[in-house]
Amino acid sequence: MKNLLLIFVAITLLNACKSDIKTVPENTTPVLTELQTKAKTIFGTLPLIAESSTNPVTPEKVLLGKTLYFDNILSLHKTQSCNSCHNLNTYGVDNLPTSPGDGKGTAGTRNSPTTLNAALHFAQFWDGREPDVEAQAGGPILNKVEMGMPEEKVVIERLVKEQKYKELFAKAFPDQKDPVNYDNLKKAIGAFERKLITPSRFDKYLEGDDSAFNDNEKNGLKLFIDKGCTTCHSGNVLGGNIYQKFGLFGNYWDYTKSKKIDKGRIEVTKNEADLYVFKAPSLRNIEKTGPYFHDGSITDLKQAVKIMAKLQLNLDLTDAETDSIINFLNSLTGEVPAEYKL
Secondary structure: OHHHHHHHHHHHHHHHHHHHOOOOOOOOOOOOOHHHHHHHHHHOOOOOOOOOOOOOOOHHHHHHHHHHHOOHHHOOOOOOOHHHHOOHHHOOOOOOOOOEOOOOOOEOOOOOOOOOOHHHOOOEOOOOOEOOHHHHHHHHHHOOOOOOOOOHHHHHHHHHOOHHHHHHHHHHOOOOOOOOOHHHHHHHHHHHHOOOOOOOHHHHHHOOOHHHOOHHHHHHHHHHHHOOHHHOOOOOOOOOOOEEEOOOOOOHHHOOOOOOOOOEOHHHHOOHHHOOEEEOOOOOOHHHOOOEOOOOOEOOHHHHHHHHHHHHHOOOOOHHHHHHHHHHHHOOOOOOOHHHOO
């Protein structure tokens, strides 16, 4: 009887202890701070792949696209590849004001933007003349100053002579009788670039990990929002989704080292309203992708931030404010997946 009583008491105590244990349900949604909530609303979520309804991403297309991206065969004198100007070891750029082309190495007129996260932009090139990365991929190959190939036919004639390309195109486009064509070349390179997405600590912070940011970065993010930088740099790549005049409160060439005045998007649209208008660039990996602006005229990020504040917002940022904003911008640096590098 005594033993039964002891067992009863033990079970009672055990149940009492269990009732005090607070179980945390699985998949609990993190509670966001006020700053995280505001930032999440402005910037949204970065996807792992920039999906396309017209060009589904497959492993076979990505492999073909990667092979083409790194191959000099696409330039007239076989001196340049896509990676020459958009080097994935240096965050999708060559860190030059403007890039040398095939043959004589004549420099282009605009800075080569990064290919990282570019598939999430609403248009391609500084002037937005192409709608997506597939259309963009075919342009530089036929540009006389860039890769210098005279016409699509010559490009394809080169590729069909290579057994590896006949095999890669056939695997990437198995339902086509003659898969080695220029349209498929563009789709393959585009599919590869749709995988070049670079999440960073910023994305962990947006998802609820408050410890992903230190106080300086949080202050920089708050300043970035409060000062109005998000007018042009919002969305999941912080830009790439709006056209804007460069120089709302002054001429950009008065504040930069620009040697030639670039009229911008008007050269595409012939619309006077597009004079000095450019696509607002993404700020992802901005710490690594200088020099800055459409002509690569500014090498120092701090100077670039101050110029943008003055020209676009009519603000004179203090050194402390600028440093805080840069602390935030540095949190946008991610990493290119090793499997997509050579």
